[in-house]
Amino acid sequence: MAGNSFGQLFKLTTFGESHGKALGGIIDGCPAGIVLDLDKIQEELNRRKPGQSAIVTQRKEPDTVEIYSGIFEGKTTGTPIGFAIHNTNQKSKDYSHIKDSYRPSHADYVYDQKYGFRDYRGGGRSSARETASRVVAGAIAKQFLSEIKINAFVSQVGGMKLDKPYKELDFSKIESNAVRCPDTEMAQKMEDYIKSIKKEGDTIGGVITCVIQNVPIGLGEPVFDKLHARLGEAMLSINAVKGFEYGSGFAGVTMKGSEHNDAFNTDGTTKTNRSGGVQGGISNGMDIYFNVAFKPVATVLQSYETINKEGEKVTTQGKGRHDPCVVPRAVPIVEAMAALVLADYSLLARTNKI
Amino acid sequence: MAGNSFGQLFKLTTFGESHGKALGGIIDGCPAGIVLDLDKIQEELNRRKPGQSAIVTQRKEPDTVEIYSGIFEGKTTGTPIGFAIHNTNQKSKDYSHIKDSYRPSHADYVYDQKYGFRDYRGGGRSSARETASRVVAGAIAKQFLSEIKINAFVSQVGGMKLDKPYKELDFSKIESNAVRCPDTEMAQKMEDYIKSIKKEGDTIGGVITCVIQNVPIGLGEPVFDKLHARLGEAMLSINAVKGFEYGSGFAGVTMKGSEHNDAFNTDGTTKTNRSGGVQGGISNGMDIYFNVAFKPVATVLQSYETINKEGEKVTTQGKGRHDPCVVPRAVPIVEAMAALVLADYSLLARTNKI
Amino acid sequence: MAGNSFGQLFKLTTFGESHGKALGGIIDGCPAGIVLDLDKIQEELNRRKPGQSAIVTQRKEPDTVEIYSGIFEGKTTGTPIGFAIHNTNQKSKDYSHIKDSYRPSHADYVYDQKYGFRDYRGGGRSSARETASRVVAGAIAKQFLSEIKINAFVSQVGGMKLDKPYKELDFSKIESNAVRCPDTEMAQKMEDYIKSIKKEGDTIGGVITCVIQNVPIGLGEPVFDKLHARLGEAMLSINAVKGFEYGSGFAGVTMKGSEHNDAFNTDGTTKTNRSGGVQGGISNGMDIYFNVAFKPVATVLQSYETINKEGEKVTTQGKGRHDPCVVPRAVPIVEAMAALVLADYSLLARTNKI
């Protein structure tokens, strides 16, 4: 209810502030019998962690996950998987300048209004550091969903947009560059652009595209819990996300029905896939694909005017170690959230029929 | 879990197929003491109902709601509000042609795959007729939220896009035309366009914009249940929706942080509102606004090729009474879903502090 | 959340006041493909309905259920089953004497305190009439659980207690008498006793025992959602219930571990069954059995002193048509709630393993 759980049957609950002792979570409902490769969990965390390249924040957080329960002799036991990532490199002093003032387009002001006060260090609970827990859970969900392939990648940074259809891309190239764009030429341009933005002390937005392949038919519930509705909620719950579209998305608006409809092949697949792999809220076996829009990071390393708790104007200077563009590090988070949705609906689909 | 409930504290559960005896729902958690104007509920239903203008389906469904419980002496009692809308004009024979074949870009095929069989009459549970129950519940939620103003309107039909910022629009004009676009000149063009599409036996997509004003600060939960994530899920759960964006949305991607950030006024309001009234998942008191993209209706009144249950090719002819463009009738549905989200989060916000 | 839903995967939500237009509910999550015998649903309702014998209330409520959705061509479709029972014989005037005063040991006072006012007619939502909806849902759950046998019966009325172990009883006799006690001799004594209590204008409590046979191993979750914990909650949610015990129950308290432990046979069954078919919250394949204690009905047809809304003493006279002893009509309710729990956990158990 208070919003720190995601999923119903395969359920993640997370805890932790940016600069607290630890963050972590509990995965409840993970089926018994999954042979878990713990290294793969850490690998996913490493894709998200700071300091991995020149275009991301230079904070040094090892982000080592410790698993406390739910695994025995290498397999999940069906009991909850508790885990924690201990904070080791938190420089809380970096944030003393925001203790009493509100950073624009951050959650500082609303937290104070909602709760009466806030843990201001590093943004507290509103920090995207919380997503590390999602990546852990997503990495486990991926191993449960071993047949399903989930690939997210950066398809836009600022005005630079990858226009190729995803079918023409080589997903094996995603991890070959710092931006996580599978088109290496475009990746280079994006990287250069992010560096120039960083030099200005500014930030820039971007889009992540996610493609999910090999999804069984029948995942998703018909009315409120449509598969794409839950995917949308999952993506919109990631820090800095402003929009979600799947299949034909906003562009589908300008099409006529006769153009937009996906004609069937005799095996139940469709000739086109404007539906984006979901029909009436239920997976139809075609690829699921969607776009997620991220705004530019709010923390700019520039001087700006804002207000303090007393409502007085103050001038302050952005500092700390921040990402000039959030999308490269958000790629594993998008994949993790997609995996959590699919794991949850995979279990739920077991209950549809007698 | 099976997806027919929405909300946690103010919770709607719906039932009903397009051509069954009745559809309806239960609202659980509606606070006691709301003086309910029942006529306003029926008025909202009338905004959604078929046959209201020349550009919508000409089916005749009176859509009269009967309330069974939860109201006593004109006020809500705090107990569940059960209601039903009896079906009266269902022409099931219209659908016998789809009993054994699968309409493209409809849910026919996935229902059969998921459940083993389906109630094919009128699309059964996958029909947008289900949304009538949402409109009833939304109309009650609106009366609970009497301070908050929710206005949705059509901002795009096919390529025709209303480019004025919402602040320049007169919301009192929304109901003045069949399209529900507050710019009467644009409304006329849209209406003409929809008529021409209808004449072709075709359909067209559109966008609904929703503006929510007078929202108290502090609604929304910080992590998975961010206010905009729930709004997004709510909208994506409406039939035919393909995308959702709030505040700067997809356009925000191309902005720099220094341009995108909303500077504070000394009273805590902001000079700009690219955040769209939500910061870190929590309402900040500014207007909430978002766009919802609808694909073209899948039923075209043309001849088309598809497959039957046996996987054989069949040629069929779209018939029945359908909407050439879904957005005019979807406006009250968008408002209803927004109201349900806000009612739910308003109650939840009562529990944040000691 | 507001307490009108039961179950997670197989979920019942109910609505309706004693004297409103109708009561009913929605069953969400019922799997597709169950061939439903609708007559059996009505039969269960008839076991609960007033006027069925001389020892129950003489109100005349036909309690005919109308099913609105979720069933097509005789089978469940996997979509929600909406249903209603219309009220036809409500004599609201019978209750005008309680409009302004509070009946002792009824919910009148707490409803006014909690909600600010109440629908006082027939007890409104606090009336056991709500349980008719549970019986409908339970009857459907029973058909889903066709392998499992659920038999409840009256084992005590006042001080008259059936001391035979349930294995010595013939469950086919339960419906052979008005009390629903499978020992016909004891049944006659209980019936005579209830009649004498009724003559006094008084009421008496009782115990229902429920035996569930043929339960698969593995239903129930290990920690908070232990199978017996949910059964206990289910039973305690029935009007007038004051206690629940399963297996050895309160009597097990005085036993030593060496006496109480159930030794295994080589096939995994146990020689004794003090555990009551549940071990560590999970069914072990042995019979589940439990007792449910019901207090005497609070409405006595005698003169009594109480207070009115202003806190003044008033003398009033119990009237209306009430049960002298609630247990005979509560037998199908106990069975229904047991069936709902088992249906829910049966679905959940499908998700335990890869």
Add this chain to the structure above:
Amino acid sequence: MAGNSFGQLFKLTTFGESHGKALGGIIDGCPAGIVLDLDKIQEELNRRKPGQSAIVTQRKEPDTVEIYSGIFEGKTTGTPIGFAIHNTNQKSKDYSHIKDSYRPSHADYVYDQKYGFRDYRGGGRSSARETASRVVAGAIAKQFLSEIKINAFVSQVGGMKLDKPYKELDFSKIESNAVRCPDTEMAQKMEDYIKSIKKEGDTIGGVITCVIQNVPIGLGEPVFDKLHARLGEAMLSINAVKGFEYGSGFAGVTMKGSEHNDAFNTDGTTKTNRSGGVQGGISNGMDIYFNVAFKPVATVLQSYETINKEGEKVTTQGKGRHDPCVVPRAVPIVEAMAALVLADYSLLARTNKI
């Protein structure tokens, strides 16, 4: 869903096996602004921990709780409270004898059947060690509910039963003896009896009575989530519990309505309190009291026959450090679960009215 969460608004989720690295939990929904005394949390844990007296298990577990999040500058922040208790003294070798065989009246067999295998060390997830996490959460709930007084105590051990009404007891004596019985004379007898049972290598059951005072009127929901139904579920979810009764309980069965009804005083209180502080599922402001029955601990330090995984008979010898009687250490667990229920319903009650 998988049963490791309790509560809806004030929600505890736990993780951890008896012999894993750590156990712990997350409290989600705890309101912001509670000034927390961390020592009191540890004190509650100490009441539960092994080795505290001669009549409990002599295992040495410091059970020191580490809080990771959700508290800042001494106050709850409204964000989730994550915590862990690291295991330090686990002697897994003690359990190698049960790796391949099933202890009678333990969960070994059903875990293997349900999940395919189990973490057998110390009972794994089925160990009552899990309840340490409940005590942490309950200790925080108690501080939130600072006005409400919750006192549990041992009222029966084997056949030794404290027959005094709770009003004649001095709750300040509960902690004065190892049994946690407020009647010191009876406490001595119980203690002696437990010692004699222990000497036999046997175990014995008991009853805990819990009294909750100063409860505001209006907590509890009318139908499925009656306050006493949730209390019952909470208690039945504690290891070894076989029964629950509140107010007049099973004894109320033999009373007539005219005797059982609680007559009102003019201030809305009642002259008697057979209702046990709950009417129609809603607190009425009177004391809530209930009894919880615990079976004898299944582990007896005697030789016994059982079966192994292959279904072969084996003779084994109970060993390890176990409690001869569980109730003294279960007192803080009962209080904790009661506190969790009340905290949850206190928050929920904020949403009943406009």
